[in-house]
Amino acid sequence: MDIKETVLGILNDLTGNDVSGAMDDNLFDSGLMDSMGSVQLLLQLQGDLGINVPVSEFERSEWDTPNKIIAKVESLA
Amino acid sequence: MLSFEPYGNPTYFALLGVALLPLMIGLLYGKRSRLYETLISIFFLVLTFGGPKWTQGVALIIYILYEVALTWGYAVYRKHQNSGPIFYLMVILAIIPLTIVKVTPAVENGQASLIGFLGVSYLTFRAVQTMMETRDGTLKDYQVMTFLQFMLFFPTISSGPIDRYRRFEADYRSVPDREKYLGMIQKGIRYIFVGFLYKFILAYYFGTMLMPKLQVMAMHSRGGFLDLSWPVLGYMYAYSADLFFDFAGYSLFAVGTSYIMGIATPMNFNQPWRSPNIKDFWNRWHITLSFWFRDFIYMRLVFWFMKHKVFKKPTTTANVTYIINMLVMGFWHGVTWYYITYGLFHGCALVINDTWLRYKKKHRASVPHNGFTQVFAIFLTANMVCFSFLIFSGMLDKLWFH
Numbered sequence: 001m002d003i004k005e006t007v008l009g010i011l012n013d014l015t016g017n018d019v020s021g022a023m024d025d026n027l028f029d030s031g032l033m034d035s036m037g038s039v040q041l042l043l044q045l046q047g048d049l050g051i052n053v054p055v056s057e058f059e060r061s062e063w064d065t066p067n068k069i070i071a072k073v074e075s076l077a
Numbered sequence: 078m079l080s081f082e083p084y085g086n087p088t089y090f091a092l093l094g095v096a097l098l099p100l101m102i103g104l105l106y107g108k109r110s111r112l113y114e115t116l117i118s119i120f121f122l123v124l125t126f127g128g129p130k131w132t133q134g135v136a137l138i139i140y141i142l143y144e145v146a147l148t149w150g151y152a153v154y155r156k157h158q159n160s161g162p163i164f165y166l167m168v169i170l171a172i173i174p175l176t177i178v179k180v181t182p183a184v185e186n187g188q189a190s191l192i193g194f195l196g197v198s199y200l201t202f203r204a205v206q207t208m209m210e211t212r213d214g215t216l217k218d219y220q221v222m223t224f225l226q227f228m229l230f231f232p233t234i235s236s237g238p239i240d241r242y243r244r245f246e247a248d249y250r251s252v253p254d255r256e257k258y259l260g261m262i263q264k265g266i267r268y269i270f271v272g273f274l275y276k277f278i279l280a281y282y283f284g285t286m287l288m289p290k291l292q293v294m295a296m297h298s299r300g301g302f303l304d305l306s307w308p309v310l311g312y313m314y315a316y317s318a319d320l321f322f323d324f325a326g327y328s329l330f331a332v333g334t335s336y337i338m339g340i341a342t343p344m345n346f347n348q349p350w351r352s353p354n355i356k357d358f359w360n361r362w363h364i365t366l367s368f369w370f371r372d373f374i375y376m377r378l379v380f381w382f383m384k385h386k387v388f389k390k391p392t393t394t395a396n397v398t399y400i401i402n403m404l405v406m407g408f409w410h411g412v413t414w415y416y417i418t419y420g421l422f423h424g425c426a427l428v429i430n431d432t433w434l435r436y437k438k439k440h441r442a443s444v445p446h447n448g449f450t451q452v453f454a455i456f457l458t459a460n461m462v463c464f465s466f467l468i469f470s471g472m473l474d475k476l477w478f479h
């Protein structure tokens with residue numbers, strides 16, 4: 001499975017929403033994500049993709065839309 | 078010898094204007110003089126911590142040397158090794174001075190600790206944050222001189238905003254181009270003038286004119302249910318207004334001065350009174366502090382709890398961590414029953430708020446959302462916040478126990 005699909009799967013799981021139709025929407029502004037969700041995302045990335053992202057690497061403005069998250073994960077993979 | 082509260086009176090601003098002028102000309106021509114910046118920093122630090130307050134100055138110098146030794150030592154250590162216990166030990170050592178300063182008044186009948194000085198909390202936040210990012214490996218090239226500039230950056234030393242090492246360093250190492258810098262000057266000056274309105278007119282009115290009168294009336298009206306009365310309600314709103322305008326005013330001075338120095342220190346307030354819920358309120362009120370707590374306590378604790386599967390449900394993890402997070406914030410304000418109750422109140426408010434948001438998400442169709450509910454949500458949030466500030470103010474302590 002490629003990164004995009006995996007990340008979207010995680011995000012759909014976490015937010016309880018299908019985010020694939022709104023790839024540039026701000027997940028924090030819409031209330032779909034919060035600090036708790038961010039940590040869950042980081043842990044899932046670690047578990048599913050083996051990507052280690054320390055909490056202090058998580059600059060919210062760089063992780064606030066599905067597209068940005070996918071780009072970020074691809075850059076770290 | 079001259080001695081000032083930072084941004085306390087017109088003379089301070091006059092000196093600030095004169096001192097910043099050469100620096101502004103330099104920045105406009107693309108030059109940042111480290112030497113000059115250091116000199117005016119020392120000058121304003123001496124104004125704040127010298128003269129009659131020299132004991133605070135000595136405490137500051139010893140404290141800074143201590144934190145430099147810790148952060149530097151840890152940065153060198155971290156290049157070769159990465160042990161958990163060492164990291165925890167270093168963090169504990171870094172917060173020991175602050176803990177002593179905060180606990181001393183509670184055990185010594187209100188006496189201030191000898192090692193305390195104006196801004197010790199804010200410096201501790203910066204040092205601990207530097208250490209945590211070193212541990213994570215996100216901060217790789219720790220520099221003693223940059224760390225010193227970051228800690229002792231005079232516009233924000235006494236009460237924040239709490240900047241981040243890497244963000245500060247990026248600004249400090251570069252010079253904004255002329256167009257960008259002109260924009261920063263414009264913003265900076267506007268912030269300072271809005272700050273005048275907030276601090277010297279509005280906070281003065283609410284804090285110096287109104288609050289003492291309401292306090293006297295509230296004390297005279299005791300005897301009813303829990304000693305509450307209309308003047309107590311008035312005091313609650315006046316205190317909240319004073320707290321906001323005083324601190325937002327100060328923050329505008331600090332951010333404005335930073336901008337004029339070509340450093341984009343983050344904003345501390347973003348229209349907090351229009352928050353529709355408590356969670357949003359903390360994204361708008363004392364932002365650099367609440368984000369510090371979010372990033373370095375809340376998220377880290379949640380991460381740890383989830384990784385070690387301490388609680389079965391994510392919601393339990395979130396709720397427990399909210400309470401711990403806000404209790405720590407309460408204790409940080411000081412070891413008194415009202416600060417700790419204030420923290421607990423906000424922890425519980427966040428738990429309730431989150432439960433409601435989850436319910437709303439699930440039952441989106443049946444929960445009405447319109448102009449009226451929006452106004453009601455803002456009204457309710459603002460009043461909950463004002464009530465929490467009444468607890469925070471210590472007024473209830475005076476009403477009940479004095």
